[in-house]
Amino acid sequence: MAGRDRVVYLLRQLERAACRCPAHSNTFHRGVGAATCTVRKTDYAFEMASSNIRYGEGVTREIGMDLQNLGARNVCVMTDRTLSRLPPVAAVLESLAKNGVRYRVYDSVRVEPTDASFKDAISFAKSDSFDVFVAVGGGSVIDTCKAANLYASHPDADFLDFVNAPIGKGKPVTGAVRPLIAVPTTAGTGSETTGVAIFDYEPLKAKTGIASRAIRPMLGLVDPLHTLSMPERVAANSGFDVLCHALESYTALPYHQRAPCPTNPINRPAYQGSNPISDVWSRHALHVVAKYMKRAVRDPEDLEARSSMHLASVFAGIGFGNAGVHLCHGMSYPIAGNVKTHSAKGYSVKHPLVPHGLSVVLTSPAVFNFTAPMCPERHLEAAEILGADVRQVKREDAGAVVADTLRRFLSELQVEDGLAAVGYSKDDIPALVKGTIPQERVTKLSPREHSEEDLSRLFEASMKLY
Incomplete structure (x- = not known):
């Protein structure tokens, strides 16, 4: 018994001394106020997150059905002025019309967006009761649409609330955002897969952004036919x-x-x-x-x-x-x-x-x-x-x-x-x-x-x- 008591004593001493982070201890039995990690300085885990991706020549034709399946009643379509006259946008709008989906188009996205252009898109997104967002374009369009969706879904937030520190406050996104479908027309940014939106912050003449898994598109429609217009x-x-x-x-x-x-x-x-x-x-x-x-x-x-x-x-x-x-x-x-x-x-x-x-x-x-x-x-x-x-x-x-x-x-x-x-x-x-x-x-x-x-x-x- 003396040996067993000695083992129990040593285990308890180790538990008290051990790091309390989930990487090194079983904390499920502790209360909410349990001590946080004071030993481990670096991370011990990583998390994989990505949008759903659908790939195929002509797959854009399915977007109207996707929106119908979502029960979309009022869709915000975002693009830029050049793309608004090209086949990718035409294909999206044709699919929406064919499936009876109501929409409004915002085509004023700026190539290499700024805080001012983000705010203009956000204002448009707040001007109507949109329940789904669609981005048709390259990274500038998709990032702008992410930001517009985020702030339209959090109308009381200050613009810098979600912007990365140290320029912004870097607050985590805890509330829900509306579904966003991205239709990339360039082969570069990968924005259809990520929860990142980049823009030029003009007061500092430097780029910054918003980074949160919450803003990544729910679906990326990767249609290689669109890259032929680049x-x-x-x-x-x-x-x-x-x-x-x-x-x-x-x-x-x-x-x-x-x-x-x-x-x-x-x-x-x-x-x-x-x-x-x-x-x-x-x-x-x-x-x-x-x-x-x-x-x-x-x-x-x-x-x-x-x-x-x-x-x-x-x-x-x-x-x-x-x-x-x-x-x-x-x-x-x-x-x-x-x-x-x-x-x-x-x-x-x-x-x-x-x-x-x-x-x-x-x-x-x-x-x-x-x-x-x-x-x-x-x-x-x-x-x-x-x-x-x-x-x-x-x-x-x-x-x-x-x-x-x-x-x-x-x-x-x-x-x-x-x-x-x-x-x-x-x-x-x-x-x-x-x-x-x-x-x-x-x-x-x-x-x-x-x-x-x-x-x-x-x-x-x-x-x-x-």
């Missing part, structure tokens, strides 16, 4: 977004190294760090990009290539929508937000524009050269997928190899020669660094810690690529 440079820039989504999520800080450990699962961010499930999606997306992206850009009638890139966008979206992105995206936001005069080819907009995918990929050689020492095997694997021979490459050379591989890839697709080619100079670096600092939601997922001086060097190295 101009060459739109296809290229959209594809670069897929490339960086895949590379960044695959090389992101592992989920079990991300801090802090949430005390409640509602506080676990959508971007959680690389994890075994996201890795599968990200790696596969990279393979598809390597095989099909150049074909998809060079030949708009290559349905196989454009269809494959449409799916790659979904694959990468599921990957990064749960793992997150890091420095390329964090640094891209001030690049897009501080644009001066650059006119983007292939985009029907009147305002200066550095398209999102372009703003992301211009720093990619410098960024992955910088992050490679933290996980050289993953960087070498990415370089090999993109065509490099890495059989004799040493681990310490992984950064140089992946950077050179990316430069060759970008050169073959005739990408602008660095930040200088889109209107920036070394004098702009302090402003670009300042605009990157608030992007902690993504920059903290970099596998390598970085200072303001590091960011300055990365921007400087990205002024010229070739």
Whole structure:
């Protein structure tokens, strides 16, 4: 009995000393006021979330039946002015009319939305009793529709309530939002799969966003026929977004190294760090990009290539929508937000524009050269997928190899020669660094810690690529 009592005593001592987080203890018997984790600093779990996806040529024709099945009485259809005159929107509206679905169209979405354009869409969404939302377009349209749905469903919320900290208050979305169906027309953002909505916050001249699983579309209708209407440079820039989504999520800080450990699962961010499930999606997306992206850009009638890139966008979206992105995206936001005069080819907009995918990929050689020492095997694997021979490459050379591989890839697709080619100079670096600092939601997922001086060097190295 003495031995048994000793064992019981030791177990109780261990229980009192142990971490109280769910990763290390059975807390089901404790009361509501039980102590939270004071030992574990980093997370111990990850959660996979994604929209339902339906893929197929001509699948857009089914949307009217979907809305009818939902019992929709008044649908808000969001798009932009250019798309409002193109086949994807026509196909959606024809299906709605055929199935007797009542709708109103908002076609004033801004390419690369701002806080002002978000607020205009939100005002429209609040102007009527919409019970379902439909987004037809690229990431700008889908993100705008997510925000409009969120704030129409929470009419008393202040605009900054749900915007990511430190720019906004970063409050969790606890109330219900209305169903949203996304019909993506570009092969890049993966927004049809994610709970993220990105916009330019004009007071700071930097991008930020809203990140919550609650705002992800309930369904993404991925119809590859819609990608045939993309101009060459739109296809290229959209594809670069897929490339960086895949590379960044695959090389992101592992989920079990991300801090802090949430005390409640509602506080676990959508971007959680690389994890075994996201890795599968990200790696596969990279393979598809390597095989099909150049074909998809060079030949708009290559349905196989454009269809494959449409799916790659979904694959990468599921990957990064749960793992997150890091420095390329964090640094891209001030690049897009501080644009001066650059006119983007292939985009029907009147305002200066550095398209999102372009703003992301211009720093990619410098960024992955910088992050490679933290996980050289993953960087070498990415370089090999993109065509490099890495059989004799040493681990310490992984950064140089992946950077050179990316430069060759970008050169073959005739990408602008660095930040200088889109209107920036070394004098702009302090402003670009300042605009990157608030992007902690993504920059903290970099596998390598970085200072303001590091960011300055990365921007400087990205002024010229070739």
